[in-house]
Amino acid sequence: MEALLEISENELDDFIQLSDKLYGIDFSGYALESLRRRVLRLMQLKSCDSFTAFKYYLANQQLSDEELLNEISVNTTEMFRDFEVFKFLKDEVFSVLETYPRINIWHAGCSTGQEPLSLAILLKEHGLLRRTVQYCTDINSEVLAQAKKGIYELKEMKDYSANYIRSGGAMSLSDYYVANYGKAKMNRELGKNMVFTKHNLINGTSFNQMHMIMCRNVFIYLTTAQQNKVLRLFIDSLVPRGYLILGVKESAVFSTVLNELEIVNGKLKIYRKKR
Ligand SMILES: C[S@@+](CC[C@H](N)C(=O)[O-])C[C@H]1O[C@@H](n2cnc3c(N)ncnc32)[C@H](O)[C@@H]1O
Known part of the structure; x- marks a missing residue:
């Protein structure tokens, strides 16, 4: 044996x-x-x-x-992962985002790009895509290269499509990709305002004037001390009243920066920077 x-x-x-x-x-x-x-x-x-x-x-x-x-590092991701989060963003957060003439969103630890693409679809359906820039970062340049291509296995689209519908999507997910030889290529328009950059959250610099930061399913791999450091980076990168979204199994509640955040939805781990 x-x-x-x-x-x-x-x-x-x-x-x-x-x-x-x-x-x-x-x-x-x-x-x-x-x-x-x-x-x-x-x-x-x-x-x-x-x-x-x-x-x-x-x-x-x-x-x-x-x-x-x-x-x-673990790169697992999917489109409209935890669809309740996307539904909440669409129903409760987009109306705030639309008050900005230009919307800046940072996807920290975006892996192969399914998360920014999911958001791009909902932003498009709300007429916000053209004025949004999505900054997509990850420590791993291989996953970023895949994210830039926006090509996924066609067989994954069935699950993604069910998530899209539950997120409150207005069309059919198949309207957003072209199927060819077992692959699904996402429409170019969705990725037009995406900027891809290699960035390590542990020793990287902050970004400026972000209206929303999504960093989901990255904290589970970091120690509490590193999580606090990364949360500091996020607070420094957000505009006052900017949104921070962590993974549903993650939390900022025990962090050293909690007093700088307001809890918008505790279950979905949606926070907002105080003024
Ligand atoms: C499990 S995936 C999450 C992808 C996506 N956010 C989601 O929730 O579906 C975690 C990603 O975090 C990235 N990552 C891990 N440590 C990182 C770090 N220190 N800085 C930036 N990205 C990191 C990994 O490369 C991986 O792509």
Whole structure:
């Protein structure tokens, strides 16, 4: 029977230092349990049966920077993920956003782009797309390259379409893409005002004058200290009364910046910067 792979706290520490030194990737802000699972998965994938073997593998730089980042960070996403959030934005937040002549939205940790595209569809249906700029950032340039293309598996569209309808979409999702050889290519118009930039939330600079920031399902991989740092960055990037949306399983309630935020919807993790 095959022995179960395990790594100790010290070995995990070694991994963090090696990735920083050899690949220039700093995983020190990542929540340890999630990091341990991903490292074990990567060891298995590369047929390393001990941490010593894996260290040797890493030291010989048999992985590219991007591959290491891709394997360790989780990029799972979908269109209209947690549709209640999109429905709330459409029903309660768009009427505030439309008071601005130009709307700036930052998608932090946008992965392969399904989230900004979902929002673009709803913004278009409310006549707001043309005056909105969506800044889409991620630490991983491979997912950003996919986001720029806006091409997804056609078979995923069935689930996305059900989410779109539940979000209160006014058309049919198929109006927004062209199907070809098992792929769905999203309409170019949706991505016209999207800017894609590689950006690390842990040591990156703030953005200016954002009316809304969506950063969903990224905090679960960060330690509490790093989450506080990133929340500070978000508050500095928002206009007064700007919106911050975290993942439904995440929270700003225990953060050091809570007094600077108002809770708009506690269940959906929608916050608003105080004046
Ligand atoms: C699970 S995906 C979430 C995608 C999307 N926001 C959603 O909720 O569907 C997490 C994304 O966060 C990115 N990420 C992880 N750590 C990051 C960091 N320090 N700075 C920027 N992006 C990061 C990952 O590369 C990944 O694409």
